[in-house]
Amino acid sequence: MSNWIEIAALDDIPRLGSRVVKTDTMNVAVFRTRDDQVFALKDECPHKQGPLSQGIVSGTTVTCPLHNWKIDLDSGCATGPDEGCTNVYPVKVEGGKIYLGLKTDEAAA
């Protein structure tokens, strides 16, 4: 079962930026694109677990700050010749608020 949890207002995340959402068990990176689409990924690059939330966002990709892997925000997968994926979480925006969909065991220990 996934629950929709209100995490922040859309404007709490800068355009082409991200925020880290900490749960009891892990970090989720929530991204906002130029056109206000919002995506949520596990905050770990599939390469060497770099924090994707700290990367530069362009279009619908983020570039990992450690070794420049480019991860597609929609699929969570590396683009180009690199191979690997990170978890994608459902996320939606309603009434200017961002909701993150986590399964119960993902949100709390």
Place this chain on the structure above:
Amino acid sequence: MKQKLVLIGNGMAGVRVLEELLKLDPERYDITVFGAEPYPNYNRIMLSPVLAGEKTIDDIILNDRAWYEENGITLHTGDPVVSIDRSHRKVVTESGQETEYDRLLLATGSNPFIIPVPGHDKEGVIGFRDIADVEAMLEASKQYKKAVVVGGGLLGLEAANGLMKNGMDVTVVHLMDILMERQLDHPAAEMLKQSLEERGMRFLMESQTSEILGDDRVQGLKFADGSQVEADLVVMAVGIRPNIELAEAAGLHCERGIVVNDTMQTYDPRVYAVGECVQHRGICYGLVAPLFEQAKVAANHLAEMGIARYEGSVTSTKLKVTGIDLFSAGEFNEQEGDETLVLQDPGAGVYKKLVVRDNRIKGAVMYGDTLDGTWYFQLLRDGTDISAMRSTILFGQHDLGDAGHGDEHRVAALGDDAEICGCNGVCKGEIVDAIVKKGLFTLEDVRAHTKASSSCGSCTGLVESILASTVGEGYDAAPSKKPLCGCTEHSHDEVIAGIKEQGLKSMDAVRSFFEWKNPDGCAACRPALNYYLLANWPGEYHDDPQSRFINERAHGNIQKDGTYSVVPRMFGGLCTPDQLRAIADVADKYQVPEMKVTGGQRIDLFGIKKEDLPPMWKDLSSAGFVSGHAYGKALRTVKTCAGKNWCRFGTQDSTGLGVKLEELTWGSWMPHKFKLAVSGCPRNCAEATIKDFGVVCVDSGYELHIGGNGGIKVRVTDLMCKVESEGEVLEYCGAFVQKYREEAHYLERTAPWVERVGFDYVKQAIVDDTQQRKALYDRFKYSQQFAQVDPWKAAAEGKDQHEFQPIEITAA
């Protein structure tokens, strides 16, 4: 309904266009390809290794039939196009098949030139061009013994070598007295000839073939002087002729080749042409690298992006005969007034010659040791001023001080497990593997697939050498005009000039003026543009945190575990007990796991959690510290020695001057990191001569040194001038910094910048041109008004709080 694109010629150039086009716009066209040969696209330049038995035909297939299917391309092999009907826009094949087109791409390549002497059509007389020729040669080598290759050029020698490997007695007949006269000068050609003779190859130089003897099959050759030689097989390798038959018949303007403009269009704008069949600005190219450049341009226009131009190529050549290293590029025969730098070691079989004009390399010939060929070629294409390295340039790039990877051995001799890229741990075997299996041709491709040379870049020369030795001349050297990033065709210099001249004051304005391909840019160009705008419009342009690399956005260095490090500024390396106590208190309070004294004379605190950064900065800020910018492309440190207040050798107050310099320059954003040092005497304890700007105090004043580097590639500074007062030191320093800030490319340290633009140019601007110096210094001071804002204090007071504060969810 999709438009129809027809490609005639299934070779390397044409298919390369399709590959580039599919990258840009995979959906635009229905594509049909006609190839005369019964094979899918293969790597024609690797035919020599196939003949020599070092590779198989399967090894050299670039795109198998599955590739065509996957990309929805219709491929017709073995049914050549025989006519083009331009008025009805269709092509007709030998079997009568008709196909319509909206756009047509001609890549018909070239034919080997068969000298029309009597007997040239006898059995056993062939060219060296395609798989069928190779098969004919291999077949002949099983039945016959004596082979004659007519033509001592690149292709002829490769053919001769291959036939010899297959057990034939080979004689090479050449019209000139120099082998490979289009690539080699006399000494290099002699060395090559000698080495091939030692392997058993025979040469008949200055011999003009007048007749081919024999009944049905060739039995021998007769020369103009009446002499004869026996032969069971004759390979004609005297040159190629662009294959323009089809284009000419269709009424397209042709001279030696199909004439195209800078966008690779023929006289019929619907018809494009690329490869060996074209003539561009009077030149027909027979090597692969230019074809790839042409392919990029053609693809760009077929995708209707319309921004690329082909402006001709400078080519380089390598001979693919195992065990013989040979390289040539540019104008290797000197003209009157040129200088030549020559290194000749007959004992070791090494010969290198550089042709130099106005301190710039115009051509190169190398034999025996070609490791640095790609480096010389890059210097040639970039037009780099080599005056600073003339005395050592012939010894190669590693002799300029490439510590850490200085290559003792030739790259070809390295084992597969030799580490090439120390940053990413990539070995030679992995690189070769990726190049062969994935069909890579460019440095960018290799970087993307293997990560080799994608970090610090110091092994770039080695990777290029591996690329060149693995793919031969198909190696696609970086274009002389390097685009800023994948989002644009424009170079750093063009973008910098555009920002200034067009008054572009926002990133969107720059991207729209230069027609960026991605509206947001990418992780490579965004920080560069943000910097250029900041440097050009101080006080007007607002910094964009989202376009900064995380270190500059979070004002700390991200560490491998995602924590940060904190380095407070200690002006000139000076400190007080109170300051040290304050740092110790902060370290205790935030349980800092490790501290270290840095090389820049300050203290580094490691392992800080991101959310702890602002409160920690607040504490440091109230103790009087500002950010040390140890994380930024910015002014880092000013290193000083004890100076005359304490040191018995000191001639000036080096610490005091260091503090003044740091107070002048701190906070300034730069193209790359920037380090200063002040030494109190020529003993130079502060190591000022490996800094971006170094001051060495002497009794009579201050020596100013520029362009040093102690990092990846150690470079000693150039002495710019000597001044007499501290005030002058500050002015010259500020002016130099500003010149660098305004003109260097983003991520270019002062050392390569000074080498690129030339030391004399910088010296002229700062030392000789008083007016310019003063203007630069004024502009620097003006921009510092906006730059000397401590980012730590701002963040501690709540700026960009979202950057540091995570959102916590504790229960579902």
